Amino acid sequence: MEELQKTLRKNKYKKINFKVSKTQHLVLKATINSIKGTFILDTGASNSCVGFESIELFQLKARKSKTKASGAGATGMFTQLAKNNILQLGRWKNSAFHLVIFDLSHVNLALQQHKAKPVHGIIGADVLLKGKAIIDYYNHCLYLK
Template sequence: MNTRKVRIKITLTHHLSCQARINGVKANLLIDTGASNSCIALSQKNYFGIREKGNPFEAAGAGEDKMKAILAHRCNLILGRHLIGQQSFVLLDMQYINATLVKEGGKTIDGILGNDFLRKQRVIIDYREKKMIF
C-alpha cells in the first residue's frame, strides 16, 4: 500500500489547512475533525464548476442555527500531488465561518475536509512534520 503525504499548514488562527484542487481549481481547505461532513462554500459553487444533487436540506452550522444546504457529489479532489478521486461535499453558506476567521486575523477558506473524508481515508495528522498521512 502506498502511503500518501500531504503538506498541511497551521494557520494564524491555529487551524489546520491544506491546499487542494477541486475539479481542477485551486482551493484552500480547513481540516476539521469535528465537522461531520466535508463542505464547500455555496458561494464557490460556480467557481469550482459544481453541480447540485437532490433537494436542499437543513444542516447544523458552526455557531449558527440550522442553515440551508445541498449535496454536491462527484467532485474531483486532488490533495498535494495525490488524486483522491470523487468526493462528495455539502454546499452551505460559509460567510459566518469566513468572517470569524478574518476577524481573528486568518484567511478565508473555500471549504472544509471533515470527518467523513478523514475516516474514509484513514488520515493521520503528523503535527511535528506538518503532514496529513493516508
C-alpha cells in the same frame, strides 16, 4: 519520526502538508475538479463542504438537499449537495467525491476578524475516514491512503 514516514510510504500513504493559521486552524490546499482552493482540515466536521460562493469556481453541479447543516455556532442552515466531483489533496485523489454546500460566511467572517485568510471550504471526517488518515501534528502533515 523518519521511521514513521518510511512505514507510511511503504504502505502507500500519500503525504499532504498543512499549515497552522493564526487562529490555530489546520489549513491545506486542495483541488476540486482541477481548481485549487484553500481549506480548513476539521476532524470534527462530519462532511467536507464549500461555501455557496464557490459553486461556480469549482464547477459544481449543485442539487437541492433536505439536510440542514450546523456547526461553528450556527444551526439549521440550508444546504445543497454536489455529487461525483474529483477531489485531490497532494497526490491523493478521489474521483467520486460528494460535497455539502452551505453558507460559510460566518466561518470566513470569524477568520477575517482574527486577521486570518478566508477559506473556500472544510475537509471533514468523510475524507479522513475514506483515506484512513493519520495526522502528524508535530510535522504539520496529513497522510492519506
